[in-house]
Amino acid sequence: xxxxxxxxxxxxxxxxxxxxxxxxxxxxxxxxxxxxxxxxxxxxxxxxxxxxxxxxxxxxxxxxxxxxxxxxxxxxxxxxxxxxxxxxxxxxxxxxxxxxxxxxxxxxxxxxxxxxxxxxxxxxxxxxxxxxxxxxxxxxxxxxxxxxxxxxxxxxxxxxxxxxxxxxxxxxxxxxxxxxxxxxxxxxxxxxxxxxxxxxxxxxxxxxxxxxxxxxxxxxxxxxxxxxxxxxxxxxxxxxxxxxxxxxxxxxxxxxxxxxxxxxxxxxxxxxxxxxxxxxxxxxxxxxxxxxxxxxxxxxxxxxxxxxxxxxxxxxxxxxxxx
Amino acid sequence: xxxxxxxxxxxxxxxxxxxxxxxxxxxxxxxxxxxxxxxxxxxxxxxxxxxxxxxxxxxxxxxxxxxxxxxxxxxxxxxxxxxxxxxxxxxxxxxxxxxxxxxxxxxxxxxxxxxxxxxxxxxxxxxxxxxxxxxxxxxxxxxxxxxxxxxxxxxxxxxxxxxxxxxxxxxxxxxxxxxxxxxxxxxxxxxxxxxxxxxxxxxxxxxxxxxxxxxxxxxxxxxxxxxxxxxxxxxxxxxxxxxxxxxxxxxxxxxxxxxxxxxxxxxxxxxx
Numbered sequence: 176x177x178x179x180x181x182x183x184x185x186x187x188x189x190x191x192x193x194x195x196x197x198x199x200x201x202x203x204x205x206x207x208x209x210x211x212x213x214x215x216x217x218x219x220x221x222x223x224x225x226x227x228x229x230x231x232x233x234x235x236x237x238x239x240x241x242x243x244x245x246x247x248x249x250x251x252x253x254x255x256x257x258x259x260x261x262x263x264x265x266x267x268x269x270x271x272x273x274x275x276x277x278x279x280x281x282x283x284x285x286x287x288x289x290x291x292x293x294x295x296x297x298x299x300x301x302x303x304x305x306x307x308x309x310x311x312x313x314x315x316x317x318x319x320x321x322x323x324x325x326x327x328x329x330x331x332x333x334x335x336x337x338x339x340x341x342x343x344x345x346x347x348x349x350x351x352x353x354x355x356x357x358x359x360x361x362x363x364x365x366x367x368x369x370x371x372x373x374x375x376x377x378x379x380x381x382x383x384x385x386x387x388x389x390x391x392x393x394x395x396x397x398x399x400x401x402x403x404x405x406x407x408x409x410x411x412x413x414x415x416x417x418x419x420x421x422x423x424x425x426x427x428x429x430x431x432x433x434x435x436x437x438x439x440x441x442x443x444x445x446x447x448x449x450x451x452x453x454x455x456x457x458x459x460x461x462x463x464x465x466x467x468x469x470x471x472x473x474x475x476x477x478x479x480x481x482x483x484x485x486x487x488x489x490x491x492x493x494x495x496x497x498x
Numbered sequence: 499x500x501x502x503x504x505x506x507x508x509x510x511x512x513x514x515x516x517x518x519x520x521x522x523x524x525x526x527x528x529x530x531x532x533x534x535x536x537x538x539x540x541x542x543x544x545x546x547x548x549x550x551x552x553x554x555x556x557x558x559x560x561x562x563x564x565x566x567x568x569x570x571x572x573x574x575x576x577x578x579x580x581x582x583x584x585x586x587x588x589x590x591x592x593x594x595x596x597x598x599x600x601x602x603x604x605x606x607x608x609x610x611x612x613x614x615x616x617x618x619x620x621x622x623x624x625x626x627x628x629x630x631x632x633x634x635x636x637x638x639x640x641x642x643x644x645x646x647x648x649x650x651x652x653x654x655x656x657x658x659x660x661x662x663x664x665x666x667x668x669x670x671x672x673x674x675x676x677x678x679x680x681x682x683x684x685x686x687x688x689x690x691x692x693x694x695x696x697x698x699x700x701x702x703x704x705x706x707x708x709x710x711x712x713x714x715x716x717x718x719x720x721x722x723x724x725x726x727x728x729x730x731x732x733x734x735x736x737x738x739x740x741x742x743x744x745x746x747x748x749x750x751x752x753x754x755x756x757x758x759x760x761x762x763x764x765x766x767x768x769x770x
Contacts, residue, residue: 214590230618316746320721335527339542377765378768437709455617456619468616
């Protein structure tokens with residue numbers, strides 16, 4: 176190991192033969208130094224082409240006006256896209272909905288799963304596995320299939336949900352879930368959450384499995400009730416997982432609602448169920464207004480970046496680890 | 499442990515059973531709707547009285563379902579293979595050597611978590627268009643040939659691989675690539691396999707990008723074809739549910755066969 180310190184020309188190899196040969200040709204030396212980069216090359220090149228080049232290009236397009244039509248060129252318009260973006264009421268609404276979806280996902284990604292996980296935690300292995308396997312089913316299904324199924328269940332005139340509600344006399348008129356502005360975004364939130372629960376439950380279950388049983392025994396001896404035990408022992412001990420799921424949920428809520436918005440409502444009625452990512456898509460591929468879409472991307476890249484940094488800092492300070 | 503009263507246990511199982519119904523009932527409803535005839539489809543009966551195959555026949559007539567299933571398989575399999583190949587090499591380099599620029603590479607990898615597909619879709623769309631890869635499977639796969647999720651996951655698995663073994667192989671004169679393929683890979687086969695399962699499911703479920711690149715049914719994965727079908731035939735619910743059932747079958751079969759591995763691999767790696 177110490178050998179690598181003595182030869183600064185070589186990349187210090189973690190775990191390699193102590194090199195006794197003093198005279199290595201320059202070429203071999205170079206090859207050695209380049210080796211790590213060679214292995215990384217495919218991944219880095221592909222990331223460059225398909226991730227970072229487009230990201231920078233999008234930032235560039237945010238200051239241009241362009242319709243993506245072949246043969247036309249982007250025209251520089253300065254901050255015009257941003258100015259129009261912030262004056263655009265539909266965009267303001269979509270920000271409101273984005274917040275709605277992000278906050279609304281939290282019960283589905285944290286609260287309910289944490290409860291389900293702790294309820295199944297005390298069970299025998301077999302019952303636990305069966306429940307978890309069933310909860311997990313929605314997670315593996317494709318968004319379009321899920322969208323099609325719920326579209327049929329929530330169908331305004333013939334869907335099962337309305338039929339049952341009518342039979343129970345809960346409603347007089349069938350509800351047009353997808354074309355009623357009061358309902359559309361709730362339904363989309365519900366479907367996204369329905370798909371999320373199984374995965375989060377699983378993550379919390381695995382976090383709970385790691386908790387030392389003795390804490391619970393001690394709490395029981397001290398006469399702590401079930402709820403108190405949950406609040407005082409379970410929650411602090413899974414706090415790293417809670418913060419992890421919080422970050423995931425906030426970053427991905429808007430992205431996972433995208434497919435359902437597209438399939439079920441196309442953002443309507445009157446933009447009541449759209450979110451910022453769907454608006455970006457519509458600006459670019461519906462209105463062919465690329466600059467506008469790019470400007471929105473840039474703004475939200477920064478916004479979500481700040482949020483992620485904040486959460487990262489929070490998880491460093493707040494997480495409680497059981498050593 | 500807490501002492502548990504029978505009432506509480508019943509309540510517990512009741513709650514969990516209700517959740518199970520909520521999770522699985524939509525699938526059941528899809529399945530039985532696909533077998534109901536036109537008179538029955540609009541009722542709330544829980545079993546089809548006279549099950550029929552017509553819905554399936556109609557769905558298969560209207561859509562090139564086999565073709566689209568093949569597309570989905572090809573897309574998901576190719577993405578998985580490319581992502582595993584690129585991430586194995588990259589993760590190996592990151593674990594094996596210490597070199598200049600490593601921190602930068604980690605930063606670049608981690609930062610991709612913040613890039614939503616919507617903010618890179620336009621340039622990628624333009625590029626794939628310029629390459630003439632519209633309406634092709636390779637155009638769908640190419641931007642997903644690398645996955646930072648896969649790289650970072652494998653990096654974690656590689657790190658727990660005992661370094662002594664690598665050193666020993668080095669002394670035995672194994673080449674660096676040989677160490678990866680002959681020593682490390684055989685020992686972490688199951689890890690790679692479970693990562694592969696997640697990558698395959700991700701590829702199968704990919705939505706936005708295939709939708710932009712393929713607009714004709716015969717070129718598109720089943721998801722996109724299904725969406726086109728949903729939007730065209732709004733009242734053929736029986737055959738729409740038949741098509742949806744068919745689209746779910748491969749994934750459900752995989753899940754039933756590999757249920758434990760799938761659940762474990764999601765626990766191990768989380769989601770993209």
